[in-house]
Amino acid sequence: MSFDSPAANQAWAEDEGFSFELWSDESRALAMTYGAASSASTLYASRVTRVLDAQGVLVLEYAVTTISAHPAQVLDDCKLLFAR
Helix, strand or coil: EHHHHHHHHHHHHHHHHHCCCEEEECHHHHHHHHHCCCCCCCCCCCEEEEEEEECCCCCEEECCCCCCCCCHHHHHHHHHHHHC
C-alpha cells in the first residue's frame, strides 16, 4: 500500500509486470490507523507491517528494518501462527 494515487499504482504495477493489485491510501487514513503516518500531510509512510486475524485483531507487528528479508520473516511467522 502506498500514498500514491490508484492510477499511479496501476501504471507502476503494469510497468513492473506485477500480477497483484497495489492498494492506495492516498488519504493516509489507514496509515494513521496503523501507525505508518502521523497525519494526513505525512509525505512518506513508515515501513511497517501489521498482520490482522480473521476477526480484525492485530496479531503481529513489525518495524521493517531489512526489506529483502522481511517478506520471508512475515510468511514464516504467519505459517506458525495460522497453521491448521
